[in-house]
Amino acid sequence: MFNIKGMVIASEPMWRHTTFAAGGPADLFAVPADGKDLRSLLAAARREEKDVFILGGGSNILVADSGIRGLVVDTRLFNEYRVESAGDKGSGTGRETGSGKPVLVIGAGLPVSDAAWMSGSSGLGGLDFLFGMPGTVGGALWMNARCYDEEISEKILWIEAMDRSGRISRITMNKKEWGYKHSPFQTRNGGELTILRAAFSMSPGEPSALKTGMREKRDNRESKGHYKAPCAGSAFKNNRAFGAPSGVLIEKCGLKGLRIGGASVAPWHANIIINEGSAKAADIRRLLDEVAGKVAESTGFHMEPEVLPVGDW
Ligand SMILES: Cc1cc2nc3c(=O)[nH]c(=O)nc-3n(C[C@H](O)[C@H](O)[C@H](O)COP(=O)(O)OP(=O)(O)OC[C@H]3O[C@@H](n4cnc5c(N)ncnc54)[C@H](O)[C@@H]3O)c2cc1C
Incomplete structure (x- = not known):
């Protein structure tokens, strides 16, 4: 085949x-x-x-x-990494912005944290806020990943993607199509585009200062228990209308530590659901439903899961 x-x-x-x-x-x-x-x-x-x-x-x-x-x-082998100098007009990649800033072209399969470190430690700021976040550049674009008050969509010049018939197109940045945890790839072409690579507008910076900042972010994640147990980061999206982060609502409802099978609400962070070691995916899904249900019951707020169910449910 x-x-x-x-x-x-x-x-x-x-x-x-x-x-x-x-x-x-x-x-x-x-x-x-x-x-x-x-x-x-x-x-x-x-x-x-x-x-x-x-x-x-x-x-x-x-x-x-x-x-x-x-x-x-x-997509792991789509891992190219290329810096185009501000004066490079050859490939038509990003110079159309006319900003004179360095342009970084990276493959969708490169771990986003590696992209942050490689660029930051060589004096290119812009993606450093993503250091320590799991996942690939493609996944971060699809999800419009955000942390530390920055969003990946703020740095994009263009993205190349392949449709299901094998045709590659270049999508230029249009801010209106991006939002909180939302990218055009979730809906465009029926959600069937494969992101291949993207170009980012970078800002020259001092490598040692960028590295220090990145290490601080990773340490901050470590202190919040991000790497303590298998998880998918935040279980539920935040919503301004709730008046408090989802984690605070979950904690106020006394759900920290709640367990179903091998899955539990992390005792150290209410918006993280962890696999204690032997969890079935069904345990995790039931726990997500249970937490959302209990929060809705006591606060009237309907939290939306951030984690995407995939496969034969
Ligand atoms: C410990 C931890 C901390 C986290 N912290 C954060 C955080 O601070 N901020 C944040 O936003 N998220 C965070 N997350 C969630 C997650 O890391 C991000 O959403 C990440 O961007 C997902 O990328 P991924 O490559 O793993 O995508 P996947 O989980 O593999 O896929 C997610 C979606 O993207 C699609 N996709 C992936 N690659 C492509 C591609 N090349 N083309 C088309 N579609 C594609 C998939 O089909 C799927 O629909 C965290 C997760 C963990 C485990």
Whole structure:
């Protein structure tokens, strides 16, 4: 069915590819080596009428225990990293902004924290706020990742993406299409675009100051218990209308430490749901429902999960 340079495996357990460390097998799991491979995979999936799921770092998804039917495409090999100087007009990448700022072009599969460190430690500021955040550049773009009062969409010049027929298009930044945890990729082309690479407008900075700032952010995450147990970061989105962060509502409802099977509300952070080691994806999903239900019952606020359920639920 597939003739590619990269890899295709049958029945690959998805718990290996998600930060929740839960979830059953993908029928087919492919790691394309390049755009040509990706195009072949998408064409084969179309011919065979198989669903396709595009995987970044698996840090914002909850895969069903019964797994994912169809094809999962792991983007990890789309990991290019290229700095274009302010005077470089050759490839037409970003100079159209006329800002004179350095442009960083990065592949969607590069871990976003690596991109932050590589650029920051070489004196390019702009993505440093993302240091320490799990996931890939593609996943961060799809989710419009945000932290420390900054959003990835603020730095984008353009994004290249492939549609399911293999056609690549360049999408230029239009602020109106981006919002809190929202990117155009969630809806455009029926949510079926695969992000390949993106260009970011960077600001020259002092490498040692950028590195210090990044280490502080990572230490801050560590102190909040982000890396203590398998999780997917914030379980629920925040909403200004609630008048308080979702974590505060959950805590006020006395739900810290609440447990279902092997899943629990982290005792150290009410908006993080953790896998204590043996959680089924179903335990995590039931706990998400239980927490949202209890908060709605006592406050009237309906929290929206940030974690995306994926696969055969
Ligand atoms: C400890 C921890 C801390 C976190 N802190 C934060 C935080 O501070 N701020 C924040 O915003 N999030 C945070 N998160 C959540 C998560 O890391 C981000 O949402 C991240 O951007 C998801 O990226 P990913 O590559 O893991 O995406 P995945 O979980 O693999 O996928 C998420 C979605 O993006 C789509 N996708 C991924 N790559 C592509 C691509 N190349 N093309 C098209 N679609 C694609 C997937 O299909 C899926 O729909 C945290 C998670 C953890 C575990």
